[in-house]
Amino acid sequence: MGFFKFIAFSRLCVALLFLAELVTSVGGIGVNWGTQTTHPLPPATVVRMLKDNGFQKVKFFDANSSYLSALSKSGLQVMLGIPNDMLSSLASNVEAAENWVAQNLSTYVSSNGVDIRYIAVGNEPFLSTYNGTYLNTTLPALQNVQAAVVKAGLSTQVKVTIPLNADVLESSTNLPSDGDFRSDIRDLMLEIVKFLSDNGAPFTINIYPFISLYNDPSFPVEFAFFDSSSSPLNDKGTIYTNVLDANHDMLVWALQKNGYGNMSITVGEIGWPTDGDKNANAKSAQRFNQGFMTQYSAGKGTPLRPGQMDAYLFSLIDEDAKSIQPGNFERHWGLFSFDGQPKYQLNLGSTSSNGLVAARDVKYLAKKWCVMSQSASLQDSQVAPSVSYACANADCTSLGYGNSCSNLTAQGNISYAFNSYYQQHDQLDTACQFPNLSVITDNDPSVGDCKFIIMIQSQSMSLVGSDGSRGRGIVPAILVSSLLYMILWMP
Numbered sequence: 001m002g003f004f005k006f007i008a009f010s011r012l013c014v015a016l017l018f019l020a021e022l023v024t025s026v027g028g029i030g031v032n033w034g035t036q037t038t039h040p041l042p043p044a045t046v047v048r049m050l051k052d053n054g055f056q057k058v059k060f061f062d063a064n065s066s067y068l069s070a071l072s073k074s075g076l077q078v079m080l081g082i083p084n085d086m087l088s089s090l091a092s093n094v095e096a097a098e099n100w101v102a103q104n105l106s107t108y109v110s111s112n113g114v115d116i117r118y119i120a121v122g123n124e125p126f127l128s129t130y131n132g133t134y135l136n137t138t139l140p141a142l143q144n145v146q147a148a149v150v151k152a153g154l155s156t157q158v159k160v161t162i163p164l165n166a167d168v169l170e171s172s173t174n175l176p177s178d179g180d181f182r183s184d185i186r187d188l189m190l191e192i193v194k195f196l197s198d199n200g201a202p203f204t205i206n207i208y209p210f211i212s213l214y215n216d217p218s219f220p221v222e223f224a225f226f227d228s229s230s231s232p233l234n235d236k237g238t239i240y241t242n243v244l245d246a247n248h249d250m251l252v253w254a255l256q257k258n259g260y261g262n263m264s265i266t267v268g269e270i271g272w273p274t275d276g277d278k279n280a281n282a283k284s285a286q287r288f289n290q291g292f293m294t295q296y297s298a299g300k301g302t303p304l305r306p307g308q309m310d311a312y313l314f315s316l317i318d319e320d321a322k323s324i325q326p327g328n329f330e331r332h333w334g335l336f337s338f339d340g341q342p343k344y345q346l347n348l349g350s351t352s353s354n355g356l357v358a359a360r361d362v363k364y365l366a367k368k369w370c371v372m373s374q375s376a377s378l379q380d381s382q383v384a385p386s387v388s389y390a391c392a393n394a395d396c397t398s399l400g401y402g403n404s405c406s407n408l409t410a411q412g413n414i415s416y417a418f419n420s421y422y423q424q425h426d427q428l429d430t431a432c433q434f435p436n437l438s439v440i441t442d443n444d445p446s447v448g449d450c451k452f453i454i455m456i457q458s459q460s461m462s463l464v465g466s467d468g469s470r471g472r473g474i475v476p477a478i479l480v481s482s483l484l485y486m487i488l489w490m491p
């Protein structure tokens with residue numbers, strides 16, 4: 001080609017690159033930042049990590065000021081959360097909502113430069129396991145918060161939504177096209193959808209193929225992932241090759257049938273855990289999340305909604321203080337472990353890097369562990385109550401069938417429990433005094449994929465220094481029932 005043609009061509013290339021950049025920045029992936037951890041990383045460290053990894057949006061489950069302050073002028077877009085236990089007070093009077101908005105929204109937007117775009121009212125409030133507890137309060141809370149946002153003059157930039165679990169939908173045939181809102185809450189859902197639509201807010205839905213598989217052992221495993229076409233679903237000519245697309249489009253159908261076919265949809269949570277169940281491991285999590293990200297980055301969308309999707313990965317960091325009532329996997333959803341280390345490689349489609357970037361300058365406690373002493377006997381009557389106590393007060397969710405530490409010896413199991421308790425208690429000497437059973441060691445007891453962790457410094461510790469005075473020693477013997485012991489240790 002001639003010189004001028006070449007110039008024109010390279011200009012075109014530059015323009016196209018610029019356009020591509022715009023497209024990726026519009027479609028920047030979001031991530032959920034859950035904070036139920038015994039030892040949170042410093043918020044500034046996490047914000048740095050979010051930026052290093054090219055995340056553009058972050059979703060919270062509350063509006064904690066230490067995290068919001070760290071996001072000041074970060075350029076990240078924020079979704080705040082309102083926990084379910086606040087719904088009834090916000091529903092009962094609009095002043096409560098106005099206070100919430102004044103304290104947790106207006107101050108950050110106006111004087112602290114935090115780019116808040118959404119407020120999530122409640123979190124999956126209509127889950128069947130809640131037995132209808134939040135049915136009467138969710139919509140009034142949504143209405144009051146919306147009114148408060150309007151009154152604060154922020155309704156153009158801040159949209160108010162409700163993250164709902166995909167279980168608000170049902171389909172008698174499992175086909176997306178037969179989907180509608182769950183019959184017991186259909187009228188309520190229609191009121192909510194109308195309200196969201198009137199205020200230009202998106203419908204936020206959390207979709208969990210892992211839970212589908214966890215709840216139903218006969219669920220076709222391959223259909224959970226994005227890279228397989230072994231068990232496609234033919235919905236009257238539309239072919240679905242994965243659960244996410246099918247669930248998402250079931251929502252599109254439900255909206256369409258009720259007159260809201262154009263409503264925008266945000267996927268509030270999507271992810272896969274790495275431990276705590278036989279289907280939860282780094283390999284499957286990598287396969288799922290990479291499959292999702294590849295489809296997401298290409299702007300592929302779903303059969304009924306081709307184009308860029310709006311989504312938040314679940315989740316950023318493991319949370320060792322989360323309730324395990326739904327299952328042991330609950331503490332293992334992070335792309336990163338508790339200390340901000342990537343658990344597997346993942347290409348998020350950002351131009352800067354090909355894999356996940358670890359948190360910087362993480363401060364760990366000393367390299368030492370609490371383990372069962374060599375002289376202790378497995379037959380010692382103190383073993384059962386000690387392990388039971390340690391597991392009830394720390395984190396043993398990696399032990400157990402199919403998990404990362406399922407192949408330990410009996411001594412290994414006991415050591416794992418002791419160490420978890422010791423590390424969560426900031427390596428206090430008194431937290432490794434299981435009666436004549438435990439000893440502190442410098443030798444890493446980790447075996448293969450089963451990591452015996454070293455805790456990070458807690459924030460209060462790095463501020464005031466560790467003198468051990470905050471610690472509680474262990475109170476051995478028959479403190480807790482041996483139920484947990486039986487669950488964990490009986491063959």
Ligand SMILES: *[C@@H]1O[C@H](CO)[C@@H](O)[C@H](O)[C@H]1NC(C)=O
Pocket residue numbers: 035040064065066067
């Ligand atoms: C906010 O987060 C910090 C750090 O995790 C925690 O210490 C504090 O209790 C939280 N505040 C509220 C109101 O939850």
Ligand SMILES: *[C@@H]1O[C@H](CO)[C@@H](O)[C@H](O)[C@H]1NC(C)=O
Pocket residue numbers: 062063064065096099100101103104
């Ligand atoms: C938000 O505001 C309310 C006051 O209405 C307050 O009780 C609450 O602790 C604040 N912070 C969070 C994290 O919700």
Ligand SMILES: *[C@@H]1O[C@H](CO)[C@@H](O)[C@H](O)[C@H]1NC(C)=O
Pocket residue numbers: 129130131133
């Ligand atoms: C819901 O009801 C079941 C059965 O009655 C009960 O076991 C469970 O604790 C209840 N859950 C809540 C959140 O109230």
Ligand SMILES: *[C@@H]1O[C@H](CO)[C@@H](O)[C@H](O)[C@H]1NC(C)=O
Pocket residue numbers: 132133134135136
């Ligand atoms: C919700 O309201 C209905 C009708 O007023 C009432 O029967 C029901 O007990 C309420 N449910 C809760 C959980 O408060």
Ligand SMILES: *[C@@H]1O[C@H](CO)[C@@H](O)[C@H](O)[C@H]1NC(C)=O
Pocket residue numbers: 261262
């Ligand atoms: C929905 O969006 C499509 C495409 O943007 C448009 O043609 C159609 O008129 C819209 N329908 C409604 C009901 O807004």
Ligand SMILES: *[C@@H]1O[C@H](CO)[C@@H](O)[C@H](O)[C@H]1NC(C)=O
Pocket residue numbers: 399400401406408409410411413487488489491
């Ligand atoms: C260690 O604990 C795991 C999980 O609780 C159990 O499956 C396993 O049998 C235990 N190993 C030994 C040798 O006791």
Ligand SMILES: *[C@@H]1O[C@H](CO)[C@@H](O)[C@H](O)[C@H]1NC(C)=O
Pocket residue numbers: 402403404405406407448449
């Ligand atoms: C545990 O051992 C079994 C049988 O040898 C093996 O199949 C499994 O992969 C091992 N699990 C881990 C987490 O190493």
Ligand SMILES: *[C@@H]1O[C@H](CO)[C@@H](O)[C@H](O)[C@H]1NC(C)=O
Pocket residue numbers: 435436
């Ligand atoms: C520890 O062992 C010593 C001697 O081996 C014994 O005297 C003592 O009672 C034991 N302590 C406990 C708490 O079991």
